[in-house]
Amino acid sequence: MLTATNICKIYKTSRGEVTALAPCSLEFGESGLVLICGESGSGKTTLLNILSGADSATSGGVKSSYGKNYCSYVFQGGRLSDSLTVKENFALIDKLFPGRCADCASLTEEFGVKELLARKPSELSFGEVQRAAILRAAMANRPVLFADEPTANLDEENCRAVAKLLKDISRQRLVLVSTHEREYFEDIADRIIVLKRGKIVSDTANNERSEDRISAPPAIFSGGATSKLNTAAPRFGAKTAFWLAGKTLRRTALAVALTMVFLVVCLFSLITCSNIFLADDISGTVAALRNDGSPVYELKRDYVSYTEIYEKSYDAPWGRDYGESLDHYFNNGDYSPISDEQFEELGEKYGAVPFYEWSGSLFVSGADIPEIPIRRIYISDTCFFPVVYGSADLGEGIAISLTAAQKYCRSYGAESAEDMIGKQAGNYIVKCIYDSESAAYSGGKLDEELSEDFEGRIIVPEDIFWSEFADCGQKFFKFYDSRFYSGIYQVYANTYPSVLDDDYFAPITEGGPEEGEVFVSENYALENGGAEALLGTQVTFNVITPGGGYVPFSFTITGLFYSLQTDFDLIFSEEDADKMFTVGGDWRMDDNSGICLPEYSAGDIEELKAAGYSENSYLSGYIVEAQSWFDTIVGILAIVCAVSGVCALAALVFYAIYAFARCGREVGILRSFGLSPANCAAMFVCQLAVAVAAAFIAGLLIGLAAIPAWNAVSFAVAGAMPVYLAPLGIVAVIVATLAVFALGVLFIYLGAAKKSAAKFLADG
Numbered sequence: 001m002l003t004a005t006n007i008c009k010i011y012k013t014s015r016g017e018v019t020a021l022a023p024c025s026l027e028f029g030e031s032g033l034v035l036i037c038g039e040s041g042s043g044k045t046t047l048l049n050i051l052s053g054a055d056s057a058t059s060g061g062v063k064s065s066y067g068k069n070y071c072s073y074v075f076q077g078g079r080l081s082d083s084l085t086v087k088e089n090f091a092l093i094d095k096l097f098p099g100r101c102a103d104c105a106s107l108t109e110e111f112g113v114k115e116l117l118a119r120k121p122s123e124l125s126f127g128e129v130q131r132a133a134i135l136r137a138a139m140a141n142r143p144v145l146f147a148d149e150p151t152a153n154l155d156e157e158n159c160r161a162v163a164k165l166l167k168d169i170s171r172q173r174l175v176l177v178s179t180h181e182r183e184y185f186e187d188i189a190d191r192i193i194v195l196k197r198g199k200i201v202s203d204t205a206n207n208e209r210s211e212d213r214i215s216a217p218p219a220i221f222s223g224g225a226t227s228k229l230n231t232a233a234p235r236f237g238a239k240t241a242f243w244l245a246g247k248t249l250r251r252t253a254l255a256v257a258l259t260m261v262f263l264v265v266c267l268f269s270l271i272t273c274s275n276i277f278l279a280d281d282i283s284g285t286v287a288a289l290r291n292d293g294s295p296v297y298e299l300k301r302d303y304v305s306y307t308e309i310y311e312k313s314y315d316a317p318w319g320r321d322y323g324e325s326l327d328h329y330f331n332n333g334d335y336s337p338i339s340d341e342q343f344e345e346l347g348e349k350y351g352a353v354p355f356y357e358w359s360g361s362l363f364v365s366g367a368d369i370p371e372i373p374i375r376r377i378y379i380s381d382t383c384f385f386p387v388v389y390g391s392a393d394l395g396e397g398i399a400i401s402l403t404a405a406q407k408y409c410r411s412y413g414a415e416s417a418e419d420m421i422g423k424q425a426g427n428y429i430v431k432c433i434y435d436s437e438s439a440a441y442s443g444g445k446l447d448e449e450l451s452e453d454f455e456g457r458i459i460v461p462e463d464i465f466w467s468e469f470a471d472c473g474q475k476f477f478k479f480y481d482s483r484f485y486s487g488i489y490q491v492y493a494n495t496y497p498s499v500l501d502d503d504y505f506a507p508i509t510e511g512g513p514e515e516g517e518v519f520v521s522e523n524y525a526l527e528n529g530g531a532e533a534l535l536g537t538q539v540t541f542n543v544i545t546p547g548g549g550y551v552p553f554s555f556t557i558t559g560l561f562y563s564l565q566t567d568f569d570l571i572f573s574e575e576d577a578d579k580m581f582t583v584g585g586d587w588r589m590d591d592n593s594g595i596c597l598p599e600y601s602a603g604d605i606e607e608l609k610a611a612g613y614s615e616n617s618y619l620s621g622y623i624v625e626a627q628s629w630f631d632t633i634v635g636i637l638a639i640v641c642a643v644s645g646v647c648a649l650a651a652l653v654f655y656a657i658y659a660f661a662r663c664g665r666e667v668g669i670l671r672s673f674g675l676s677p678a679n680c681a682a683m684f685v686c687q688l689a690v691a692v693a694a695a696f697i698a699g700l701l702i703g704l705a706a707i708p709a710w711n712a713v714s715f716a717v718a719g720a721m722p723v724y725l726a727p728l729g730i731v732a733v734i735v736a737t738l739a740v741f742a743l744g745v746l747f748i749y750l751g752a753a754k755k756s757a758a759k760f761l762a763d764g
Helices: 044-052 086-096 126-139 156-170 207-215 238-277 281-291 306-313 317-330 340-350 402-412 448-455 462-468 488-492 522-527 574-584 602-610 620-662 664-672 682-718 727-753 757-763
Strands: 002-013 016-028 032-037 059-064 071-074 144-148 174-179 191-196 199-205 297-301 353-357 361-363 371-373 376-379 387-390 398-401 428-434 457-460 517-521 538-544 550-561 570-572 593-597 613-615
Touching: 002 044, 016 044, 016 059, 016 199, 032 044, 032 156, 044 071, 044 144, 044 174, 071 126, 086 126, 086 238, 126 144, 126 156, 144 156, 156 174, 238 620, 238 682, 238 727, 281 602, 281 620, 297 602, 340 353, 340 593, 340 602, 376 462, 398 402, 402 428, 402 448, 428 457, 448 457, 457 462, 517 522, 522 550, 602 613, 620 664, 620 682, 620 727, 664 757, 682 727
Parallel strands: 032 174, 032 191, 071 144, 144 174, 376 457, 398 428, 517 550
Antiparallel strands: 002 016, 002 059, 191 199, 297 593, 297 613, 353 376, 353 593, 361 371, 387 428, 398 457, 517 570, 538 550
């Protein structure tokens, strides 16, 4: 059944070629105990390895009538897997040949290993290991069993016990034993082959024992399906591979851990770098606004050349000058010349809502601290910010921010922000309190002006706005009985030293008027009888109310000032200004206007920018600064990613080498039972798969968790948070992970294929 034709083995060494086995041809029957003996180095193990397929011949070949899967192997020293218990060593064979193995339970007592099942091989004696190894090989139920020095390092009693076991097995199959201790097998062997220096010097049949072999009943493997010889190819499915991978993980833990650490760092830096690198300006701006808590996106119209318009419309020298003046006025970054028709078009296509910047302040009569700064008006029938109290349906009311409601509630006789619902602010009822506070606002990143702007956002129903406020552009509060305007805050910023007698002049740099006092300009004094006649006299002004009436206010003239802006002839104290504004309760609107999108996408913004609109939110400058800051971070992360990636690849090579060095015995066992190098590599591939999957999940989760962390750092440094999760970043991480895994599988396969089963077992 087993034929070897002209087989030989020659090893190449630094000193030349060494013939381990001279050319020889052999034939073996279906059963019997064949003894291959000789001194150490005579070629016994080499002959067994070639006959079993554990090693390949330099020339010649071996054929079996049972095909490729004809043998199992008992290696010198037993070579049980130290990662498995005795029972698990047997279970491995059962997993390789399900339904075809001999019954382990019925054989453990026969082989004397029943009490050893729960122990590891390191806890057994040499004799116990050898008996367990023989049982493991016998369990495979192969037609041929090879045993290499099965009695080495055993005492006489164990040597005879092992010899008897092998003899019993040989009654139903072929057993080839190599040994230099022939005395234990000589009397029971059916055939004896003697080698010397790689050559067969004798091959004789032991005819005296032939009759005993034929007539004696088999001691084991009798009856049932297990008595049928097993020539099936081994099965090494994913379940078995993962089982063995888990059992051997303790031996390869160091290499697995190194691979995971470097891979986690690589994937973390890759996804973070990808998220920043792949973020375009539009998406980064959208992310910054959303991270900051802003539910709206604000835009303004880009530069419009009025010079060209007036040059074409007016054939006059002043046309260009007037156009240049308008260019400077309207295109200074604060004003958005968007027409009503454009508003309507944007509203239909994008759901855009108009807003007006720097809308002044709203004051309500009867308040101790009456000022509520309103820096921005959104025109909408409903409140599109998150509603805290009240109804989003404004009707004829207005919506104010939660911060403003909390700050000024007591000024309106309310105990809390919630109690502001229903209160009258000017001519309008507060119907809604919304929460639009941003991280920049709460984090103190906005300057005082922008904080007041954000705090004072108000939403006015569109029909009310157009019916009552459409003509408010450039409008100031007018006083009856006077041609002067109440531009008192602008007055503070436009005063110059007086040219009048210092006895009558109170310069602004020394403080403004007290409550009940008023300063008048030099021009006012000259037009009303002079400074000496005015100082200390009373003057009364009537302030228009929202309902159309007026309220008189009286002041004592206590100082004079000189101003280049003749529009501003009066300076009141801040307290008096608050009182007059409270009574007035009107709107004052200045330059800026634009649009906002309550619901927007990056695609909408891209279209609008292509149509000539630019971003106009309170975070604009911070976003630009933050994006510039991240340009540097991307470079650093790219270097970290590259270095850690190289280290991860180096760790994979180390893992492939280290794993086979630590678990070579398990690989040799699998190879000896007929598994291909690819199948033997599967347990390490499983370990790598788990390690790479864990590194992928960890790197991805850390990378995702780092997004808010990066944004927090960015917010602290630059005041905006423009990093978001870019889907392509995840794709990049997946591709990188698969590439690393593929390289790892290649390294492992090369490690499994480079050595024979015999070499793995010898090294293991």
